Amino acid sequence: MPQPAPTDHYTPEEWSAYADGEAPVEQREMMRLHAMDCPDCAGLMRSYKELQQGAEDLLRHAEPPRPELRERVLTTGKGAMAEEHTRLRWQSSIGRLFAAVIAIGLVIYAWNLALSPGEAPAVVINRVLISRYFVEPPSLDYDIGIANPSGRPVTITRAITRDPLGGELKDLHPPLQISGGKTAVHILGRKVPESAHLVPGTYEITLVTSHGTVSARTTVEKEK
Amino acid sequence: MSIHELDPVTLYGCQQGDTKALGVLYDCYRQPLYYLARRMVGAQEAEDVCHEIFIAVFRSLPKFRGKSKLSTWILSIGTHLCLMHLRQRRGPAAQTEPLESADDAPLDTLSPAYEVEARDFMRRLSAAIDTLPDTQRLAITLRGFQEMSYEQVAGMMQLSIEQVRATLFRARRNLIKRLKEGS
Numbered sequence: 001m002p003q004p005a006p007t008d009h010y011t012p013e014e015w016s017a018y019a020d021g022e023a024p025v026e027q028r029e030m031m032r033l034h035a036m037d038c039p040d041c042a043g044l045m046r047s048y049k050e051l052q053q054g055a056e057d058l059l060r061h062a063e064p065p066r067p068e069l070r071e072r073v074l075t076t077g078k079g080a081m082a083e084e085h086t087r088l089r090w091q092s093s094i095g096r097l098f099a100a101v102i103a104i105g106l107v108i109y110a111w112n113l114a115l116s117p118g119e120a121p122a123v124v125i126n127r128v129l130i131s132r133y134f135v136e137p138p139s140l141d142y143d144i145g146i147a148n149p150s151g152r153p154v155t156i157t158r159a160i161t162r163d164p165l166g167g168e169l170k171d172l173h174p175p176l177q178i179s180g181g182k183t184a185v186h187i188l189g190r191k192v193p194e195s196a197h198l199v200p201g202t203y204e205i206t207l208v209t210s211h212g213t214v215s216a217r218t219t220v221e222k223e224k
Numbered sequence: 225m226s227i228h229e230l231d232p233v234t235l236y237g238c239q240q241g242d243t244k245a246l247g248v249l250y251d252c253y254r255q256p257l258y259y260l261a262r263r264m265v266g267a268q269e270a271e272d273v274c275h276e277i278f279i280a281v282f283r284s285l286p287k288f289r290g291k292s293k294l295s296t297w298i299l300s301i302g303t304h305l306c307l308m309h310l311r312q313r314r315g316p317a318a319q320t321e322p323l324e325s326a327d328d329a330p331l332d333t334l335s336p337a338y339e340v341e342a343r344d345f346m347r348r349l350s351a352a353i354d355t356l357p358d359t360q361r362l363a364i365t366l367r368g369f370q371e372m373s374y375e376q377v378a379g380m381m382q383l384s385i386e387q388v389r390a391t392l393f394r395a396r397r398n399l400i401k402r403l404k405e406g407s
């Protein structure tokens with residue numbers, strides 16, 4: 001095996017990838033042979049391997065969280081899952097499929113605004129929670145609580161959302177049926193960039209129902 | 225360290241919201257997720273972020289269809305939340321990290337002395353990792369899960385494989401520099 005000329009050295013970056021087993025297949029054997037004859041390259045490879053081994057060891061010996069966290073996670077998690085099951089039922093009813101959800105809720109405060117002239121709507125929006133929904137594509141998520149004290153079957157056919165930067169009109173296919181009591185509904189608003197914070201300001205949602213129109217709005221404050 | 229996978233029965237129980245199964249999932253992933261959170265957001269907020277990750281995982285579980293390994297999927301959620309947390313804390317301006325050109329890369333290697341004091345090496349390495357820019361710190365941390373390929377790391381970090389490769393290299397070069405400075 002001839003001594004490699006300096007120009008034949010592999011780059012440090014190539015050795016870093018080699019240490020990870022990620023060098024191109026066709027190059028691996030050549031690199032291995034090169035390192036046998038080149039102390040510089042062998043030193044790089046050894047250093048990167050040591051750092052990788054160190055990172056693995058740090059993880060292996062990492063402290064677990066305090067035992068209290070278990071109870072906290074399981075208690076909150078059960079509640080979150082129950083909510084999610086409700087959410088999923090609604091989503092499937094409006095034909096939405098979501099890849100992943102991470103919601104950051106900010107404000108839970110709403111009041112009902114407009115009533116359709118002549119007739120009070122049968123349903124009342126009693127909660128609006130705005131978050132970002134990391135689905136494909138990421139969108140604003142209007143998590144609304146609806147009460148139907150009359151118990152009359154009400155159909156929601158259209159949702160109009162408005163946020164500080166725009167709005168969206170959605171016809172619901174099929175329409176949402178609200179029979180009575182209280183329920184939670186998720187309506188997706190405008191698509192937003194994944195990295196964007198929630199823009200502070202007023203967020204409004206209007207539902208067109210078989211028994212009048214109902215609106216609610218909420219204020220989102222600056223994220224901490 | 226490779227992370228365990230849940231058996232299908234336990235996974236199904238988790239998806240149905242079974243408390244015992246969720247407890248098994250928690251026990252299985254608490255250490256890696258807590259480690260990820262601690263590395264990325266620091267010890268003070270690690271527990272809250274770890275909690276947040278688990279809640280996000282629980283919420284998304286009913287929709288997990290097994291297209292990737294559960295551990296990969298869970299780590300992706302963890303990675304995403306840690307990054308979101310850092311962005312919220314630092315604002316969008318802090319996301320860009322200075323790109324050093326490859327030309328200024330010294331052929332730095334660790335001296336064999338590091339192998340002698342293994343325990344001290346780990347402590348110093350941990351401290352050095354904490355000083356890395358977010359992206360480099362995340363790449364090094366994710367690579368600590370030894371079965372994590374560049375492709376998987378790229379998927380989690382939303383980078384190309386080439387960017388992962390370059391980021392890991394920069395991270396290691398910085399680590400060597402810092403380990404030598406500190407010695």
Ligand SMILES: [Zn+2]
Pocket residue numbers: 004008009010034038040041042
């Ligand atoms: Zn060489």
